[in-house]
Amino acid sequence: xxxxxxxxxxxxxxxxxxxxxxxxxxxxxxxxxxxxxxxxxxxxxxxxxxxxxxxxxxxxxxxxxxxxxxxxxxxxxxxxxxxxxxxxxxxxxxxxxxxxxxxxxxxxxxxxxxxxxxxxxxxxxxxxxxxxxxxxxxxxxxxxxxxxxxxxxxxxxxxxxxxxxxxxxxxxxxxxxxxxxxxxxxxxxxxxxxxxxxxxxxxxxxxxxxxxxxxxxxxxxxxxxxxxxxxxxxxxxxxxxxxxxxxxxxxxxxxxxxxxxxxxxxxxxxxxxxxxxxxxxxxxxxxxxxxxxxxxxxxxxxxxxxxxxxxxxxxxxxxxxxxxxxxxxxxxxxxxxxxxxxxxxxxxxxxxxxxxxxxxxxxxxxxxxxxxxxxxxxx
Numbered sequence: 001x002x003x004x005x006x007x008x009x010x011x012x013x014x015x016x017x018x019x020x021x022x023x024x025x026x027x028x029x030x031x032x033x034x035x036x037x038x039x040x041x042x043x044x045x046x047x048x049x050x051x052x053x054x055x056x057x058x059x060x061x062x063x064x065x066x067x068x069x070x071x072x073x074x075x076x077x078x079x080x081x082x083x084x085x086x087x088x089x090x091x092x093x094x095x096x097x098x099x100x101x102x103x104x105x106x107x108x109x110x111x112x113x114x115x116x117x118x119x120x121x122x123x124x125x126x127x128x129x130x131x132x133x134x135x136x137x138x139x140x141x142x143x144x145x146x147x148x149x150x151x152x153x154x155x156x157x158x159x160x161x162x163x164x165x166x167x168x169x170x171x172x173x174x175x176x177x178x179x180x181x182x183x184x185x186x187x188x189x190x191x192x193x194x195x196x197x198x199x200x201x202x203x204x205x206x207x208x209x210x211x212x213x214x215x216x217x218x219x220x221x222x223x224x225x226x227x228x229x230x231x232x233x234x235x236x237x238x239x240x241x242x243x244x245x246x247x248x249x250x251x252x253x254x255x256x257x258x259x260x261x262x263x264x265x266x267x268x269x270x271x272x273x274x275x276x277x278x279x280x281x282x283x284x285x286x287x288x289x290x291x292x293x294x295x296x297x298x299x300x301x302x303x304x305x306x307x308x309x310x311x312x313x314x315x316x317x318x319x320x321x322x323x324x325x326x327x328x329x330x331x332x333x334x335x336x337x338x339x340x341x342x343x344x345x346x347x348x349x350x351x352x353x354x355x356x357x358x359x360x361x362x363x364x365x366x367x368x369x370x371x372x373x374x375x376x377x378x379x
Contacts, residue, residue, distance in 0.1 A: 003166060004127030006159050007067050007100045009135045010074040010093070013152060014039060015219050016136035016240050019226055019233035020148040025083050029223055033344040036219055039090040040337030044330040046098025051326020054103045055319065062099030063107075068163030069096025074156030078149045102326035109313045118263075122255025122306035129247020129302055136244065140237035199374055200315045203267065204328055206370035207308040210271045212335025213359050214297055216343045217278050218243055219336075221294065223344075224352050229286040242291050246298030254303025255310065263311045264374050267304060268367065274300040275363035282356040 014036045022032040054062050073093035080086040105121065112120040139151040221243075222236030258266050277296040284293045308328065316324045339359075346355040 002127060003063065003067060003100075004104060004124055005131045006162050007070060007097065008128040008131035009159060010070045010152075010156060011039075011043070011097060012132045012135040012244070013074075013139050013155070014090070015222060016140050016237035017143055017148045017151060018219075019222055019236055020140075020143045021086070022223070023233070024148070025086075027083070028344075029220075029348050030341050030344040031083075032223065033216075033219060033340045035086060035090055037337040037340045038087050039094045040333045040340070042091040042094025043098055044094070044332075044334035044337060046095045047102055047326040047330040047333070048323070049326075050099035051102035051323040054099065054106070054322035054326070059103035059107055059322070062103045064163060064167045066097050066100025066103065067166065068160055071156045071160035071163055072096070074152050074159070078152035078156065080149075098326075098330075101329045102322045105309050105325050106313075106318075106321050109309075118255030118257075118259040118306050118310040119252055120255070121309045122252035125251030125255075125302060125305050126248055129244055129251060132244030132247065133241055136237045136241045140234050144234055197315075199264075200311075202370045202373040203264065203311055204308070204331075206271055206366060206374075207267055207304060208328065208332045208335055209366045210274050210363050211301065211304065211332050212337075212339050213363050214274050214278065214301055215336035216339035217281065217356065217359055218294070218297060219340050220343050220347060220352070220355065221281070221290070224281075224347070225286060225290060228352060231286065239290055239294050243294040243298040243301075246295060247302035250299045250302040251306050255306035257303075258307040258310060263307050263314075267307050267311075268371055268374070270300045270304045270307070271363060271367050274304075275360045275367065278356055278363060279360035282353040 018032050018035065021027070021035060022029075025031075050062055070093055073089055073096050076089040077086060077093065080089050104124070108120055108124045135155065139148075139155060142151040142154060218240065221239050222233070225231040225236045225239060226233060254266070254270075274297060277293055277300065280293050280296075281290070284290045309325075312324055312328060313321070343355045343359065346358065
């Protein structure tokens with residue numbers, strides 16, 4: 001949980017700091033969201049080979065690089081002086097951070113019984129949720145007092161130190177046990193029924209697509225409240241913090257409910273709620289209204305994550321599990337990277353309301369398509 005927290009502290013910074021970066025470089029909405037997009041794309045692409053490597057060389061090395069490497073990239077982002085340099089270091093940050101999730105999720109799953117897998121993965125998500133709650137507020141406060149570069153540098157240095165410490169801890173643990181960090185046979189693969197790969201694809205398509213669309217909308221919200229309601233840049237960051245705060249309790253709750261009621265019914269319900277929340281953004285008033293919608297989107301997003309991860313565990317084997325996780329995280333992040341600049345373009349070419357409307361229509365259409373193939377399935 002702590003490792004997950006420090007990993008995402010830096011990845012949580014681009015969105016809340018986007019208004020500050022936009023002002024300094026005099027960027028359009030599309031070019032501003034491209035900053036988050038290039039990071040998301042590199043982060044996404046890196047997770048597929050990282051998952052493949054984790055299945056072959058173990059998860060420990062990739063976990064360490066996913067923390068310390070991110071910190072080094074964060075420092076470089078802080079010293080970037082041009083828009084092109086900033087984009088380049090964002091790409092580097094994505095590449096270095098790509099190995100964390102394909103390594104961490106299988107390690108967590110191997111440590112618990114299948115009956116408690118969803119809840120365990122939900123508790124692991126608390127680390128990410130806490131980082132997205134704390135980091136935007138801290139970073140925006142530092143950027144308001146100094147500038148956004150100071151935010152990146154001052155936050156990245158302690159994380160680099162933590163990465164060095166956890167590397168030493170994992171090395172000692174490996175030497176003491178005489179084994180790697182992977183637990184062979186701990187997943188209960190022998191008792192797992194034969195996989196239905198079509199349903200696995202449809203389940204992941206629905207989860208990934210919905211997550212990507214919602215991610216692009218939440219990335220747009222800080223710019224939306226500044227432009228539409230003349231709110232401050234700091235206020236825009238606060239809304240993103242409201243979104244992230246739900247993960248502290250929604251992730252374990254989602255995992256717990258899916259363990260009891262089934263992954264498929266819950267994922268469909270959460271995606272419907274996500275589509276409704278995105279549509280409500282277009283009519284929500286500033287302040288409490290937008291905060292309530294961001295709260296709803298946060299709940300559905302963070303409940304969905306452990307449900308999807310637990311479903312993958314149940315439909316894969318230890319031989320290819322990290323690779324499938326890498327593919328899942330890669331495409332989920334990549335989908336958001338595709339949609340973010342598109343939503344930025346629609347918001348400028350037409351209106352913010354148009355972006356919210358088309359995003360909600362896309363989610364509902366995908367639900368109808370995937371639900372046909374998932375009908376009658378519980379897990």
